[in-house]
Amino acid sequence: MQDSLLRTVSSQFEALIPQNPESVLILVSLYRKIQNNEIDEAFTQKDFEQAIDEVSSAMARDKQIQVENISKKLSQYFYTTLKKGNEYRYQLTVFATDLVRIMLQEIQPEFESIELIHTFKRTLQLVDEDLKSVKTFEYWHMNHYQPSRRVILSHTENLQRLVDDRTLALRQLMKNNIENTKDLINSFISIFEELGRQSEGLTQTLTFKQTIFDTIKSAESSFLNKKDSWDVYMRIRGDVERFFENIDNRMLSINDRIQQSVSRLKTLYDTLQYKQLYKLKMEKLLFFMLRNTKTDAEGNLVFPEPMQGKRIPYHRSRLPQIPRLDFMNVEPADVPDFIVDEAYQKLKEDQNYTLLARQESISKWLESMNAELLAGKSIQFNDWFKDIYSKEKNLEVPIDVCFGLIQRYGKNKEIEFVIDKTKPFHPKEDLALWKMKIQPSNS
Amino acid sequence: MENENSTFEFLTREAAAKYFAETDFTLKQGRHIQQYGGDAKLFDYLYDNYEDLAKYYEQLFAVFLRKESNDREEYFYLDFPEDGHGRFIKDRYKELDPRHVIFGILLLNVYKERMFEKKEMKWEHLEQLFDESESRELWQKLLYGEVKRNYTPHEKEEVKRRVEHSLNLFDKLGWIQWIDPTNIHFEIMPSIDRISRLYAREIANVELMSEYVHEQVL
Numbered sequence: 016m017q018d019s020l021l022r023t024v025s026s027q028f029e030a031l032i033p034q035n036p037e038s039v040l041i042l043v044s045l046y047r048k049i050q051n052n053e054i055d056e057a058f059t060q061k062d063f064e065q066a067i068d069e070v071s072s073a074m075a076r077d078k079q080i081q082v083e084n085i086s087k088k089l090s091q092y093f094y095t096t097l098k099k100g101n102e103y104r105y106q107l108t109v110f111a112t113d114l115v116r117i118m119l120q121e122i123q124p125e126f127e128s129i130e131l132i133h134t135f136k137r138t139l140q141l142v143d144e145d146l147k148s149v150k151t152f153e154y155w156h157m158n159h160y161q162p163s164r165r166v167i168l169s170h171t172e173n174l175q176r177l178v179d180d181r182t183l184a185l186r187q188l189m190k191n192n193i194e195n196t197k198d199l200i201n202s203f204i205s206i207f208e209e210l211g212r213q214s215e216g217l218t219q220t221l222t223f224k225q226t227i228f229d230t231i232k233s234a235e236s237s238f239l240n241k242k243d244s245w246d247v248y249m250r251i252r253g254d255v256e257r258f259f260e261n262i263d264n265r266m267l268s269i270n271d272r273i274q275q276s277v278s279r280l281k282t283l284y285d286t287l288q289y290k291q292l293y294k295l296k297m298e299k300l301l302f303f304m305l306r307n308t309k310t311d312a313e314g315n316l317v318f319p320e321p322m323q324g325k326r327i328p329y330h331r332s333r334l335p336q337i338p339r340l341d342f343m344n345v346e347p348a349d350v351p352d353f354i355v356d357e358a359y360q361k362l363k364e365d366q367n368y369t370l371l372a373r374q375e376s377i378s379k380w381l382e383s384m385n386a387e388l389l390a391g392k393s394i395q396f397n398d399w400f401k402d403i404y405s406k407e408k409n410l411e412v413p414i415d416v417c418f419g420l421i422q423r424y425g426k427n428k429e430i431e432f433v434i435d436k437t438k439p440f441h442p443k444e445d446l447a448l449w450k451m452k453i454q455p456s457n458s
Numbered sequence: 459m460e461n462e463n464s465t466f467e468f469l470t471r472e473a474a475a476k477y478f479a480e481t482d483f484t485l486k487q488g489r490h491i492q493q494y495g496g497d498a499k500l501f502d503y504l505y506d507n508y509e510d511l512a513k514y515y516e517q518l519f520a521v522f523l524r525k526e527s528n529d530r531e532e533y534f535y536l537d538f539p540e541d542g543h544g545r546f547i548k549d550r551y552k553e554l555d556p557r558h559v560i561f562g563i564l565l566l567n568v569y570k571e572r573m574f575e576k577k578e579m580k581w582e583h584l585e586q587l588f589d590e591s592e593s594r595e596l597w598q599k600l601l602y603g604e605v606k607r608n609y610t611p612h613e614k615e616e617v618k619r620r621v622e623h624s625l626n627l628f629d630k631l632g633w634i635q636w637i638d639p640t641n642i643h644f645e646i647m648p649s650i651d652r653i654s655r656l657y658a659r660e661i662a663n664v665e666l667m668s669e670y671v672h673e674q675v676l
Contacts, residue, residue: 293570293654294571296661297563297566297567297661298567299668300657300660300661300664301560301563301567301593302593302596303668303671304556304560304563305593305597305599308560310603316555316600318556318559320671320674321670322667324556324559325554325559325656326554327488327537327538327554327656328486328488328521328536328538328550329488329552330487330488330549331487
C-alpha cells in the first residue's frame with residue numbers, strides 16, 4: 016500500500032510539483048488576480064497569457080516563456096479547462112489555490128498584528144454543548160479542533176519568526192553601526208510594544224488553553240459508562256493534551272526570547288541615557304575650558320587653576336633612520352682578479368709597431384712612384400715590385416703598394432695602366448708577375 | 459633555554475619576532491592602537507598577548523598598558539601612573555597643550571553626538587562648529603585671540619594651520635585618521651575616547667570647578 020503510494024507520487028512528481036519558478040509565479044499571479052477580482056475565476060486564454068507576460072517581465076527574462084509548454088505542464092494538476100459559451104476557459108484547481116495560499120502565508124504571514132489568544136479564542140472555543148455526548152465531542156474535535164490546530168501551529172511558527180527577526184534587528188542596533196537612529200529607535204519602540212502585547216497574549220493563551228483542557232478533563236465522568244465512548248474521549252483528550260504540551264513549549268520559548276529582547280532594549284535605553292548625561296558633562300567641560308583658558312605673557316594658552324596639563328608617552332627620537340635593506344639573501348657575485356699578461360701586451364705592441372713601419376714604407380714607395388709619374392715617367396711595376404721586395408723583405412709591402420696605386424690612379428684619366436697579357440709564368444721561378452706599366456695617358 | 463623559563467617567555471614566540479618591535483615603538487610613540495588599517499596586526503598581537511605585555515611594561519618601564527573600549531571598539535595605549543612617568547623621563551613624554559585638549563574635547567563631543575552616524579569631519583564642519591555654536595565668541599577668542607566682526611583671509615589661514623597642527627598630532631596619536639589631509643578631511647577614531655579618560659576627574663567635577671573659578675573671580 017505504502018509502496019504503491021510512493022510509486023504513484025514518484026511517477027506524478029513532475030506534474031504534481033511545479034518544476035520551475037515561472038510556473039509558480041504564474042499560479043501566484045493568477046491567484047492574486049482572482050482574489051482581487053481583477054479576473055474571473057474562470058479566466059480566459061488572454062488572462063492566462065497576460066499573467067505569463069507579467070511574470071516574464073518581472074523576472075527580466077530575455078527569452079519568452081512558451082505559452083503552450085507551460086500550459087501543458089500546469090494542465091495536469093493546477094487548472095481545469097471549462098467550456099463557457101463558445102470559448103474554453105481555465106479555472107485553478109483547489110490544489111493549486113491551496114498551494115499558492117500556503118506559500119503566500121509562509122512568505123507574508125498575516126498574524127503579525129493578531130495576538131495568539133485571538134486565534135485560540137476564534138478557532139478553539141469549547142462550549143458545554145460540545146461535551147454533551149461523544150458525538151458532539153467528536154464533531155468539535157473534527158470541525159473545530161483539527162482546523163484550528165493547523166492555524167495555531169502556523170501562528171506560533173510565524174510569531175517565533177517575527178520575534179527572531181526583531182531580536183536580530185535589535186542586536187544590529189546594539190552593534191552601533193546603523194544610521195538614522197532616532198527614527199530607528201522610534202520604530203523599535205512600536206515593534207517592542209507589539210511584542211509586549213504578543214507576550215501578554217501568550218500568557219492569556221496559556222490560561223485559556225488550560226481552561227479548555229480542564230473543561231475536557233472535568234467531563235471525564237460523562238464518558239465512563241460506555242467503553243466505546245470512553246475510548247473516543249480518551250483518544251481526543253490525549254491528542255489535545257499532546258498538542259497543548261507542544262504549544263506550551265513553543266510559547267515558553269517565544270516568551271523567553273521576547274523577555275531577552277525587552278531586556279536588551281532596556282539596556283540600550285539605559286546606555287543612551289547614561290551617554291546623554293556624560294555628553295552633557297563633556298559639553299560643560301568644553302564650555303568651561305573655552306571660557307576660562309587664558310593667554311599668558313608669551314602668548315601661550317593656560318588652563319584655569321583647577322585644571323592641569325596631562326602628560327602622555329611620546330617618545331620620538333630624531334635619529335636618522337637606517338633604510339631597511341635585507342642583505343641576508345643576496346649572493347655576492349665573484350669578481351675575477353685583474354691579471355696583466357705582459358708577454359701578450361709586448362706582442363701586441365710589436366705587432367702594432369710592425370704595422371706602423373709597413374704603413375710608412377708603403378707611403379714612402381707610393382710617394383716615390385707618384386714623383387716619377389708627375390715627372391712624366393712611366394712606372395714598370397714588375398721591376399719596382401722586385402726592388403721593393405728586395406729592400407723591404409716583406410711581400411705584403413709591394414702588394415699593398417700595388418693596391419695603393421690602383422686605388423689612387425684607377426679612376427684618373429691622365430694615368431693609364433698597361434698590362435702585358437703574355438703569361439709570365441716561368442718554371443724556374445717561385446714568383447710570377449704580370450708585367451704592368453703605369454704611365455701618363457699622353458706618353 | 460634560559461629564555462623559556464624567563465618571565466617574558468612571550469618574547470621568544472614567533473609572533474614577538476614579527477610584531478613586538480613595531481608594537482613597542484608604536485606604543486612608546488604615544489599611539490593608541492585600534493583594529494584599523496595598518497595598526498590592525500599590532501592590535502591583534504596586543505589582544506593575544508595583553509597580559510604578558512602589560513606585565514612587561516609595568517615591570518620594565520613602570521607604565522601601564524591599558525585596554526579600553528569605546529562603543530565596543532577596543533584600543534590599547536600606554537598610560538602613566540598617577541604620580542609619575544615611569545621610565546619615560548626627559549623627552550619621552552608630552553604634555554598636551556590646552557589648545558590640543560580643547561580640540562580633542564570638541565572632537566570627542568562630535569563623536570558622541572554622532573552615535574550611530576559616520577564620524578567623518580571636514581574643515582567646513584569645524585568652521586561651522588566654531589562660527590555657529592552658542593560659544594562662538596569664546597571660540598573666536600581662543601582661535602583668533604580677539605573677538606571681531608570679521609577676520610582677514612590671512613587670519614583665517616593661520617587658524618586653519620593651527621587646527622591642522624593639532625589634527626596632525628591627533629593623527630600620530632591615533633585619535634583621528636586622515637582621509638584627505640590636504641582638504642582637512644578626517645575620521646574621528648574610537649580612541650578619541652582616551653581624552654575623556656585623561657580628563658575623567660574634570661568631567662565628573664566640572665560643576666565644582668566652575669564654582670571654584672567663579673569664587674576666585676569674586
